[in-house]
Amino acid sequence: MLGMSKSIFRRLLFSYLATVLIGLGISGLLISFFAKEYFYNAKQQELLRQAKKVNVQINDSRRVNARLLEQLRNLDETYDVRIWLFDADGKIVATSMKDEVFTGKSVAMSIANKVLNGENAVTELKIDGLEDPMLSVAIPWGEGEEIYGGIILHAPIEGIERTFAQMRETILWATLFGVLLSTAMVSYLSWSISRPLKKIERTATEIGRGNYAERVKIDTADEISDLAQTINTLAEKLERVEQERHHLERVRNDFLANVSHELRTPLTAIQGFLEALQDGLVEEEEARQKYYAVMYSETMQINRLVDDLMDLMKLENNEVTLARFPVDVAEVINKTAFAFRPEAAEKGLEIEVALADNLPKIYADKDRVAQIVKNLVKNAVKFTDEGTIRITAEPDGEWVRMSVADSGIGIAADDLPRIWERFFKVDRGRSKKNKGTGLGLAIVKELVELHDGTITVESEPGLGTTFTVWLPTVEKYRQAQAQ
Incomplete structure (x- = not known):
């Protein structure tokens, strides 16, 4: 995770720095280029206007004299520019400066010819004797079509260069500030990303080790939070799957143990009686008949167990098809009560039947409904001593509600959720007294x-137990089929 954090930091840092450097660099170059071009053009136009004003002031003077030189010096101070005059041969004949170091020198022939032909010339010159480069403009000196020579105005460009130097320095500092700001932002952003990712990694590691109760706790509201919620949802599903797996494993083990126990007990009894009969240990006919009766009873117990197992497997695998017809619930209940009254009477129990008048018929498989009622009544008789x-049975809206209530041993609260499991018995301490497969309620x-x-x-x-069953009436079943 640390390597990932570093990788994220490097990628974010390089991307931010590249964005800042490239953005500010390009912006600085464009600003410098266009600004310099603008300032130079503005300065050139200003010098051209000043040169034309100078020409207006001196165009009545064809010769260099004291008056002309004084005018040049005054114009120099007024416009803060250096002024040269050159004649038709391109030689400098007068300057606005007091020293005469440039007098008698020649200007470039290309400039001189251009000006003498009536055109303006603009150039950046490095003039001998001057330390700084000068921006120069040259225009014709004369009046109308009569040209005496040319007027050159020089203006130092060190101010413009100084401005651009300050601009470049400002851009450099802005770039440096941007780099520092980007580094700080990347550090915070990397931390804000890597911290929840570390939590997610630790949780995912724990989940990978089988600790499905682990959860990611992130308080942000972004994509990482969505990822954490997805992992939590996955962990919850894995936890449920693991719990279900443990439950199914326990049920499977209990099933195998219970089947083995339920089969071993009668088989052991049958084996013992058969060995006694084979060895001739039972000589009296009455005793042999008792042995045969016990073996028959144990065989019937095994047969009931197999039948119940087959029924339950078919029901769980949806292999049972119901033969549904309108069924009279009162008839089923009365027949079941009649069948169990002798067994109940042997224990001193009384079976009461209370049926509502005009009880509606249910749409069901009559044999399966009878099986439901029989299993419930059988349990009631088995676990009730007095x-x-x-x-x-009574109507309940679109349902028929049937109840079987006893005054027997009851069921503990911890056992209630498990009574529907295969082979689960609430009378584990009394299993020898109350024989059964433990499949009745699961089948019900x-x-x-x-x-x-x-x-x-x-x-x-x-205090006893009450089982209540709701089954749909014929009318409800037909309405459901019509929808």
Whole structure:
């Protein structure tokens, strides 16, 4: 992560610096070029205007005399320019300066010829005797078409150069400031990016190690925050998948252990009785018949276990097809209550049935509904030692609500979420007394949901349990099919 941070810092730094340097550099060059061109053109035009004014002042003088020299000196002070006059031969005949170092010298023939032909000339000259370069303009000296020679005005350009030097210095300082500012901005930006990325990396590492409870905590509102939220969502999904995997693994292990136990117990009993019969240890016919009855009972227990397992597997794999028809719930409940009354009477229990008048029919598989009611009543009889089992049914809007309530041992609050699991038994300490496969409620739940219904349970230890089932009426089923 540190290397990534450094890489981000370098890329941001180089991009910012390149932007600043190139931007300010190009801007500085363009400003210098256009500004210098503008100032030079302005100075040239000013010198040309001044030269024409000088010509107006002296165009009545054809010869150099004291009066002309005095005029040149006055004009020099007025315009702050050096003034030269040259004749038709290109020789300097007068200057506005007191010394005469340039008098008698010749100007460049190209300039002289151009001026004598009536044209203006502008040039930047390095004049012997002057340290600084001068900007010079030359115009014809004369009146009308009569030209006596030429007038040259010199103006030092050191002021312009000094201005451009200051401008370049300003651009340099601005560039330096931009570099420092860019470095500071890049440092902060890199820190603001790398810090949450480090958190994301640490969290991703922990998730990679299997710690799916780890989360990224970032308070910003940008793309990095979106990335962190995505990783948190992924971690939550992985955590749920891992929990589900552990749950399924536990269920699988419990399933194998329970199946092994449920099969081993009756098989061990059958094996023992068969060995006794084979060895001739049981000689009396009455005793042998008892052995046969026990083996038959254990065989039926194995058969019920296999049937329940097959039913549950088919239900979970959606391999059960319901034969739906209008079903009279009252008929199913009365037949079930009648079938279980002898078994309940042996334990001193009473089964009560309370059915509402004009109970609507449900649209369901009659055999599967009977299986639901039988499993619930069987559990009630099994886990109730004294008291009453009450079966009720009544309309509830577009549903028929059926309840099976007992006054038995009840179910602990911690066990309630698990009663729908395969082989789970709430009477683990009494399993020898109450034989069963532990699949009844799992099958009931699957059958209720297959009918688009709902099942709930309410229970208190020592006070009893109530299972309530809602199944759709014929009218509701038809309305659902019509939509």
